[in-house]
Amino acid sequence: MIGPLSAPILQVTNLRKHFGDHVVLASVSLAVPRGSIISVLGRSGTGKSVFLKCLAGLLKPDAGEVRFELGAIEGFGGGCSYLFQGNALFDSMTALENVALPLEQTTRLRRREIVQATRDALKSLGLDKFGDYFPAQLSGGMQKRLALARALVTRPELVLFDEPTAGLDPPARHAVFEMIVRYRQKFDFTALVVTHDISEALAASDRVALLEEGRLHFEGTPAEFAASDDCIVRSFGDSIVTLPTDLDE
Amino acid sequence: MMRLLQAVGQNTLATVAGLGDFATFASRAIVATPDTRYLGRRWVRAVHEQGVRCVPVVTIVGLFTGLVLGLQGYYVLTRFGSTGALGTFVSLTLTRELAPVLGALMIIGQAGSAIAAEIGIHRNSEQIDALTMMGIDPLGYLVTPRLLAAVIVFPILTVAFTLVGLAGGYLSASVLLGLDAGVYWSAVYAAIQYTDFRECLLKALVFGVIAVVICCHSGFTTHRRTGVSGSRAVSVSTTRGVVLASIATLAADYLITSFLV
Known part of the structure; x- marks a missing residue:
């Protein structure tokens, strides 16, 4: 597991975004430790994809700061990659x-x-x-x-996953998270995943965050998430499954 | 009264902003040229898309335009006993106006619509965002090759339109109506001056650049269509691209003609 104090590859501070009168991101701050898998959870329509697109520069945030600490492997593009919901x-x-x-x-x-x-x-x-x-x-x-x-x-240091399991059946969803864990180990990248698949995200992630009403309502380890007695967090924590133990080897 | 002024003001601002956005789009596509890698391969594909695929429609329309010009011109000139000027009439009409304008409209109808639709689908399926995330300039990748292809394709197809149109005029005037072929072709040869040819190519070049940039821009901004999304937005973008490019071609034709004549 990667602790919260590991050097962040991505630091987000007070990110805000609104469309017309609708505030999607009120104030979101998040640090992504290098080498970790962080899942940002939330119900559909809570602004998870908007958050990711603001990080990637595909949407311009109204306020806040996004700071990457990225390098590039010589000869390759490196930096940050993005896995789109529809694959693109x-x-x-x-x-x-x-x-x-x-x-x-x-x-x-x-x-x-x-x-x-x-x-x-x-x-x-x-x-x-x-x-x-x-x-x-x-x-x-x-x-x-x-x-x-x-x-x-391009051997990126950071990969942003936008709803990687959208439209897939439960076994396929499980396989996608298994793939993220397996290839994170193989290619040594940091993964930031936005998803509403609570069980897979808890099993595969080093840390999880819960986006609710434009703010990160919770941030911590999967164990802390599962043990939380916060009513909003608990409403997400119903179905926890475990991935095969050989993934960590 | 205030509402009217407000509406006029808002529309004016929106038009100015749109023109600014369009100018920025075109400039960025040109500026991206030196940084676009493997440009030659994509340019060849664009030449095929705009040029080779449009040859049948351009030549068929050119042939029928020449046939009609020969027919109408013959009957009008017969009234004045001037059928000997038919070659002059057909050649100057084709070279100065009809070949560049009709040729451009045909290419817009065939290739322009395809460009707007293809780029619109790229936009809808997040492929343009994917290019940005891969560090690839979407304008350099999608627009620049098509713009460079238009620079060569439109003039070549306009010349083809003119040649086929002249042959059409000959078919209708000489083969069908009995005008002496020597009279027709000598009038054609004597009528076309270097300045006519230059005007023809200049128009084709300008129409090509305007039409392709408008169609690319229309597809590229598919996500900004208000009130529609998905395939409907692509449909609207395609229609908008073709209509705007056609209108812009005719407007540019008037401007160029008024300056050159």
Whole structure:
């Protein structure tokens, strides 16, 4: 487990965002320790995706500060990657072309190196036999893995996951979180996940936060979350499952 | 009265803001050119999308335009005993006006709508946000190759339209109505000056840049459509792109003609 005092890779202070009269984020502050998996929980429509998009710079916050402590691995784009809720894969490109795209466009790697890095990324996620397939020819879970391969191919330090289990059935949801844990260990990135899948998030995360009415109502370890007697927290803590223990090995 | 003034003021501000946004969009697409990697490959695809795919529609419309010009011109000029000027009439009408304008409208109808729809779908499915998150400039990746393709495709297709149109005029005047072919072609040869050709290419170039930027901008701003979302927003963006590009083409035609004539 990663403690709250580990050096933060991302520090968010008093983030605010409103659309018209509707205040989505009233004041959100959060520190994401390097190497951790943090899940931001909340009901649908509480502004989890808006929060993530403000962090990524896809939406401009009204106030507050977002500070990244990122470096880049030489030759690769590095930095921060984003896994979109709908995967955002280019449907007219093959799996190989989708994963190669960020390397082609943002690095000075040679063609041969790009192909090798792309094949390695696909192989790591069990998609090496599907390089010539188009996204529409892959299952939902495989598309999610393909999107993760594209997000990881630039060797980012921080990956932002926007509802990675949206639209998936319970076994597939479990598999996605298992994938995040497994590949976090393999690729050594920090993960910030926004989700409303309480049970999977508690089992896979080092820390969890609960977004409610535009503020982080709770932040702590999964154990603290499960033991909390706060009525709002408890309303989320009904279904806790455990992931296989071999994931930590 | 105050409400009217308020409405006029709001619309004026919105129009000025829209023009500013459009100008910024076009400038950023041009500025992104040197930083766009593998531009050649995407440029070739854009040339195929705007050029090769539009050849049939442009040549067919060019042929029928020439046929109609030959037919109408012949009957009008017969009244004045001036059928010998038919080649001049057809060639100057095509070169100065109809080839650049109708050619551009045909390309807007075929390629412009496809561009607006494709970029609109990119926007809807968060692919443009994904490009931003990958550190790729979406304008450089999606707009710049299409803009550079328009610079070459519109003039070439306009020349093709003109040549096919002249052949159409010959078919209708000489083959169908019996005007001497030598009279027709010699009048064509004598009528077209370098300045006409330059005006024709200049118009095609300007129409191409305006049309492609408008269609790209329309697709790119699909998420800003008020009152609609999803596939309906793509549909609205596509229609808006085609209509605005067509109007802008005709307006630019008037301006260029008034300055050059």
